[in-house]
Amino acid sequence: MAEPLQPSMRVVILHGKDAFTMHERVRRLQQALAAAHGEVSRFDFDGATAKLVDVLDELRTFGLLATHKLIVVDKADQFVAGEETRRALERYAESPMQEATLVLRSEAWRPGNLDKLVAKVGAVLKCEPPDAATAASWCGRRAEKEHAIAIDDGAVEALVERVGNDLARLDTELAKFAAYLSSEPEGKRRVTRALVTALTGQSREEAAWEVQEAVLSGRSATAIRKVRELVEISQAPEQLIIWSLVDLSRKLHDAARMLAEGAPEQAVSRQVKLVGPSAAPTLRAARALGPRRAAKLFDDAIDLDRRSKSGLAGELPRTLEAFVATFSTTVSARPASASSR
Numbered sequence: 001m002a003e004p005l006q007p008s009m010r011v012v013i014l015h016g017k018d019a020f021t022m023h024e025r026v027r028r029l030q031q032a033l034a035a036a037h038g039e040v041s042r043f044d045f046d047g048a049t050a051k052l053v054d055v056l057d058e059l060r061t062f063g064l065l066a067t068h069k070l071i072v073v074d075k076a077d078q079f080v081a082g083e084e085t086r087r088a089l090e091r092y093a094e095s096p097m098q099e100a101t102l103v104l105r106s107e108a109w110r111p112g113n114l115d116k117l118v119a120k121v122g123a124v125l126k127c128e129p130p131d132a133a134t135a136a137s138w139c140g141r142r143a144e145k146e147h148a149i150a151i152d153d154g155a156v157e158a159l160v161e162r163v164g165n166d167l168a169r170l171d172t173e174l175a176k177f178a179a180y181l182s183s184e185p186e187g188k189r190r191v192t193r194a195l196v197t198a199l200t201g202q203s204r205e206e207a208a209w210e211v212q213e214a215v216l217s218g219r220s221a222t223a224i225r226k227v228r229e230l231v232e233i234s235q236a237p238e239q240l241i242i243w244s245l246v247d248l249s250r251k252l253h254d255a256a257r258m259l260a261e262g263a264p265e266q267a268v269s270r271q272v273k274l275v276g277p278s279a280a281p282t283l284r285a286a287r288a289l290g291p292r293r294a295a296k297l298f299d300d301a302i303d304l305d306r307r308s309k310s311g312l313a314g315e316l317p318r319t320l321e322a323f324v325a326t327f328s329t330t331v332s333a334r335p336a337s338a339s340s341r
Helices: 019-037 052-060 083-094 113-121 132-147 153-163 167-180 193-199 204-216 220-233 238-260 265-272 276-309 316-332
Strands: 011-015 040-046 068-074 100-106 122-126
Touching: 011 019, 011 113, 019 040, 019 068, 019 100, 019 167, 040 052, 052 068, 052 083, 052 100, 083 113, 113 122, 132 153, 132 167, 153 167, 153 193, 167 193, 204 220, 204 238, 204 276, 204 316, 220 238, 220 316, 238 265, 238 276, 238 316, 265 276, 276 316
Parallel strands: 011 100, 011 122, 040 068, 068 100
Antiparallel strands: none
16 A cells, blocks of 8 residues: 655644554655655654644744754644644644644544645544454564564464554564564574464453453452553553453343343353353343343443543543443342343
């Protein structure tokens, strides 16, 4: 795929959850600008604290040593939150400096008139993690080109299964494999499935079950500790934890409805796909909840997923802790009465 950012672009907006893609696009843009203009001076601002006047001054001031400037504003959603700043940037986008390129970079972003104006002089690009197949294909190319190692197809599959499709995390794992294999002669630096299993953390299913098991324990402190452990120590993506909560709440909702209708537990387990150690605690919790409260939990989990993807969930690790505390307390409450079924 051709690089979408060109040196002729004067303003660029990059937003989304894939930090690796965002970083790579800025790096490639800087290289393209250097090829087109010679030496490029880069200035980075923290959008949470940067002042509009300082950013505009840097854009409009000619460089002494370089012929072109690259101005990057991170946390751009916070930078443009004020009406005055947004209006000023809209005016700038209508007539940008030709000696400078402005990049607004942010995980969360609310589109508006600024996007339309930027699209005329640059680009507005969403940077989201790729699907699993694309991530796997990327891993194979990245391993060989950037890390000088080969990776088996089965190893790639296991790696994406365990780490997910976040390119930054995948690249970190590839670098770890390269360091581990550095003493091997060239041509023998190959990553196998066994090596991935030995050096990389839990699979998606393993981490998801740990979250679900902690929530089903009915002890909020246990659930909170598990979330902190996965996020801070195992560095599991918050979205993986949210997925596991949505998955559990769906199972509880479906099981509670079937149990209330008189279905036997064996049939419920088969229909809801409850297997192994998860079956018994899930059925107990579903029976205690009843359909009404289980439906409310399912709605709340879906809402958390929606808010997390739209940047409305606040500080996500703390939001997750509060959510699992409430979730675990709810499933530990006394069995639902007949009226709530």
